[in-house]
Amino acid sequence: MRLVLGIESSCDETAAAIIEDGCRIRANIIASQIETHRPFGGVVPELASREHLLKIVEVVAQACQKANISLTDIDGIAVTYGPGLVGALLVGICYAKSLAYVLKKPLVGINHLEGHIYSVVFDNPPVEYPALAMVVSGGHTSIYFSPEAEKYKLVAHTRDDAAGEAFDKVAKLLGLGYPGGPIIDRLARQGDAQAAPLVFTNPRMADGCFDFSFSGLKTAVLRYVQEHQIAPLTPDAPPTSEICDLAASFQTAVVRSLISSLRKTATTYQPKTLTLSGGVACNSALRSAIKELAGKLSIPVYYPSPILTTDNAAMIAAAGFPKLVRGERAGLDLTANTSIKLQNFDLPLASPDNKKVRYRLS
Ligand code: KG4
Numbered sequence: 001m002r003l004v005l006g007i008e009s010s011c012d013e014t015a016a017a018i019i020e021d022g023c024r025i026r027a028n029i030i031a032s033q034i035e036t037h038r039p040f041g042g043v044v045p046e047l048a049s050r051e052h053l054l055k056i057v058e059v060v061a062q063a064c065q066k067a068n069i070s071l072t073d074i075d076g077i078a079v080t081y082g083p084g085l086v087g088a089l090l091v092g093i094c095y096a097k098s099l100a101y102v103l104k105k106p107l108v109g110i111n112h113l114e115g116h117i118y119s120v121v122f123d124n125p126p127v128e129y130p131a132l133a134m135v136v137s138g139g140h141t142s143i144y145f146s147p148e149a150e151k152y153k154l155v156a157h158t159r160d161d162a163a164g165e166a167f168d169k170v171a172k173l174l175g176l177g178y179p180g181g182p183i184i185d186r187l188a189r190q191g192d193a194q195a196a197p198l199v200f201t202n203p204r205m206a207d208g209c210f211d212f213s214f215s216g217l218k219t220a221v222l223r224y225v226q227e228h229q230i231a232p233l234t235p236d237a238p239p240t241s242e243i244c245d246l247a248a249s250f251q252t253a254v255v256r257s258l259i260s261s262l263r264k265t266a267t268t269y270q271p272k273t274l275t276l277s278g279g280v281a282c283n284s285a286l287r288s289a290i291k292e293l294a295g296k297l298s299i300p301v302y303y304p305s306p307i308l309t310t311d312n313a314a315m316i317a318a319a320g321f322p323k324l325v326r327g328e329r330a331g332l333d334l335t336a337n338t339s340i341k342l343q344n345f346d347l348p349l350a351s352p353d354n355k356k357v358r359y360r361l362s
C-alpha cells in the first residue's frame, strides 16, 4: 500500500488527492464552490451536489495527472462518508465505489472529522500520544482526546453554532461577504477589541463539562449593531473603524472561549501533543493563542498549512492510509452518514475531585 487516492465532497469543495506512504502529498486538487454560494451568504445544498457532479471526474483526473500516475497505479481509495450534506457526500461515495469496483482496488470510508485531525501529518513531526485534537470548522467545534492513533473520545463540543458558522453569520450581519472567517480575521488586525465591548453570558455548564456556545455571542454582536446603529458595509466600501473594532472584539471572544476550554481539557487529560485543524485553524489570533497555551503546557502544538485547514482530500487519504494498510475495507454498500459522530472509545467523565482522568481502551 503506497499510493492512496482520497476523495472529499462533504460540503462545498470537490477534492481529490494522491498521497504516498500516508504522509507525502503527490497531488492535492481542490475545486472550490465559493463563487456559487457567495450570493446566498452560505452553502446551498442542492447547488453543492450539482456542482460536485460536474467536477468530480475532472478533479480526480487532474490529481492523477499532477501526481504523474494513472488510475491503475493507485493501491487504495479513501472517501469521506460523513458527516456532511447527503447529496454532496453521495457524489464522492458513488464515484469512489465505481472506481474501486472497476479498478478492483480496496476502499475505505472516512469520517470527515478524522480527516481534519489527520491534516496535521504533512507538515509536522509525528503526533505523540496521548493527544488532544481541536477541530474548528464551519460545521464543527470539538475537542477529541486520543490515547493512541485512531482512538477518539469526544470531550467537548459546541452546544449551538460552530465557531466558523458564527464567524460567517457575524460577517453576513456586518455586510462583510462570504466566507466571513478570513475577512473578520483581516479586519480584526486593524481593530481594537476593547473599543467594542460585547455583553453576553454563556449557558451554565456542569462541572467537568468543557463545551462551547457561540449563539449568545452572536446575539451580543447583533445587539451592539442595533444599539450603536452600525450600518452593514456596502460592497466595495472600505471598512469603518467601528466595524474593525467589533470584528476584533468578536474574534477575541471566540478565541478566548476556545482556548479556555482547551486549557481545561489539557489539565484534565494531560496530553503530550495538541493539534488544531479545520477551517478556523487558519485564524491568526487562534494560532498565536494556542501556541502560547502549548508553550505554557510545555508541549508541542501542530496545525496544517493554510491550504490543508479547509476541506481537502489529502487529509482523507492520510486518514485512510493506516486503515487500508490494516486491511480495513468498505463494501459497495458504503453510503452517506450525514450525522456520524467521531468517538470509538469511552472513559469516565472528569469530576472536580478527580481532575486527572484515568482512561481505559475498550
Ligand atoms: O473546514 P472547513 O473548510 O469546512 C467545514 O468542514 O465546515 O471550514 C470553513 C470555515 C468557514 O466557516 C470559514 O469562515 C472559516 O472556516 N475560516 C476562518 C478562517 N478561514 C476560514 N475562520 C476564522 N478565521 C479564518 N482565517
Ligand code: ZN
Pocket (backbone or CB within 6 Å): 112, 116, 137, 138, 278, 279, 310, 311
Ligand atoms: Zn471540514
